[in-house]
Amino acid sequence: xxxxxxxxxxxxxxxxxxxxxxxxxxxxxxxxxxxxTSEEQKLxxxxxxxxxxxxxxxxxxxxxxxxxxxNVLDKMHIETKRLNGLRVTDDEQMNVVQMVLAxxxxxxxxxxxxxxxxxxxxxxxxxxxxxxxxxMAPELGHVGExxxxxxxxxxxxxxxxYIPVISTIAYDKSGNIYNINADxxxxxxxxxxxAHSLINxxxxxxxxxxxxDENTLIPEIKIxxxxxxxxxxxxxxxxxxxxxxxxxxxxxxxxxxxxxxGRVPHAILVxxxxxxxxxxxxxxxx
Numbered sequence: 001x002x003x004x005x006x007x008x009x010x011x012x013x014x015x016x017x018x019x020x021x022x023x024x025x026x027x028x029x030x031x032x033x034x035x036x037t038s039e040e041q042k043l044x045x046x047x048x049x050x051x052x053x054x055x056x057x058x059x060x061x062x063x064x065x066x067x068x069x070x071n072v073l074d075k076m077h078i079e080t081k082r083l084n085g086l087r088v089t090d091d092e093q094m095n096v097v098q099m100v101l102a103x104x105x106x107x108x109x110x111x112x113x114x115x116x117x118x119x120x121x122x123x124x125x126x127x128x129x130x131x132x133x134x135x136m137a138p139e140l141g142h143v144g145e146x147x148x149x150x151x152x153x154x155x156x157x158x159x160x161x162y163i164p165v166i167s168t169i170a171y172d173k174s175g176n177i178y179n180i181n182a183d184x185x186x187x188x189x190x191x192x193x194x195a196h197s198l199i200n201x202x203x204x205x206x207x208x209x210x211x212x213d214e215n216t217l218i219p220e221i222k223i224x225x226x227x228x229x230x231x232x233x234x235x236x237x238x239x240x241x242x243x244x245x246x247x248x249x250x251x252x253x254x255x256x257x258x259x260x261x262g263r264v265p266h267a268i269l270v271x272x273x274x275x276x277x278x279x280x281x282x283x284x285x286x
Contacts, residue, residue: 015273015274018272018274019055019056022052022056022057022272023056024057025196026158026190026193026194026196027052027057027195027197027198027199028060028186028190028193028197029049029060029061029201030064030182030183030186030198030199030200030201031045031061031063031109032063032066032201032262041262041265042109043112045267046118048266049061049268050117050163052268052272053163057272059163060154060158060195061109061113061120061163061164061165062166062185062186063106063109063165063166063182064101064168064182065100065105068100069097069100073096078093078096083139083140085241086143086181087143088139088140088141089140089141089143089179090141090142093142094142097179098169098177098179101124101168102126102167102169106122106123109165113163119163120162120163121162121164122167123157123165123167124166125167125171128156129150129153130149130150130153130166131148131149131169131170131171132148132171132172132173133171134147135178142177142178142179143178143180144170144178144180146180146184146185146188147172150192151192154166154189155193166185168182168186183200183242184241184248186249187245187249190249191249195255197257197258197272198249198257199260199272200242200257200258200259200260201267202261203262204259204261205217205278206259206279206280207229207235207243211236211237217279217280218234219279219280220281221281221283222284222285223251223285246259250283257283258280258281259280259282260278261278261279264278267279
């Protein structure tokens with residue numbers, strides 16, 4: 001459907017209160033590997049981030065890259081093992097994880113932002129002492145648990161006009177490198193930045209009352225309701241750690257936390273610049 005110039009102007013005017021609300025605020029966007037499989041959708045998302053940055057919103061992009069890592073490991077004939085949903089990462093696999101996340105995936109995203117008129121700076125958790133970690137469990141190898149987040153490198157990049165693009169590689173005081181779950185990293189980064197919002201882009205609409213029916217989206221969940229929803233099986237499987245990261249971000253002081261469908265064109269703009277929303281919002285009891 002083609003819009004008239006008047007209709008286009010009306011849409012822009014309707015977005016004005018939201019642009020004013022978020023002006024100068026920090027929004028952390030977690031772009032999951034499963035939401036990055038379409039090149040067209042990836043480019044559309046990067047355009048959305050550039051638009052937000054152009055209207056005065058400070059955007060930070062935290063990304064995963066699980067499918068890309070699996071693809072490279074498969075080509076190298078290296079078996080992927082998981083324990084409780086986490087990648088078992090030995091020395092050889094950690095080299096691949098670091099190469100793919102901090103290298104190819106990170107720089108591809110930076111290039112995509114630059115190609116649509118934005119200015120981006122690729123970083124990983126090792127840069128500037130951003131993310132320090134320790135071993136989560138010996139049997140998982142180089143899977144790290146975050147010890148601290150130093151927000152200064154990110155704030156420096158934002159203050160210089162860049163969109164920071166962060167891959168979730170961390171290190172410890174001995175220089176060992178760790179792979180960090182991107183959801184966890186995004187929530188801790190958002191908390192350290194005192195971000196206004198954390199938007200978790202996934203390959204699902206959000207939290208569904210019936211996980212098999214995408215028409216049963218729950219638009220808002222108070223964190224006090226989460227345990228009951230787990231008990232009922234509404235929040236289960238891979239959604240549990242995502243929701244727990246959302247709760248952690250809220251408890252760290254992030255005002256608004258969302259899980260949205262990264263497959264939907266311009267999902268971020270709908271969530272940020274309208275009162276309709278598109279996914280599940282998490283909040284505390286008023």
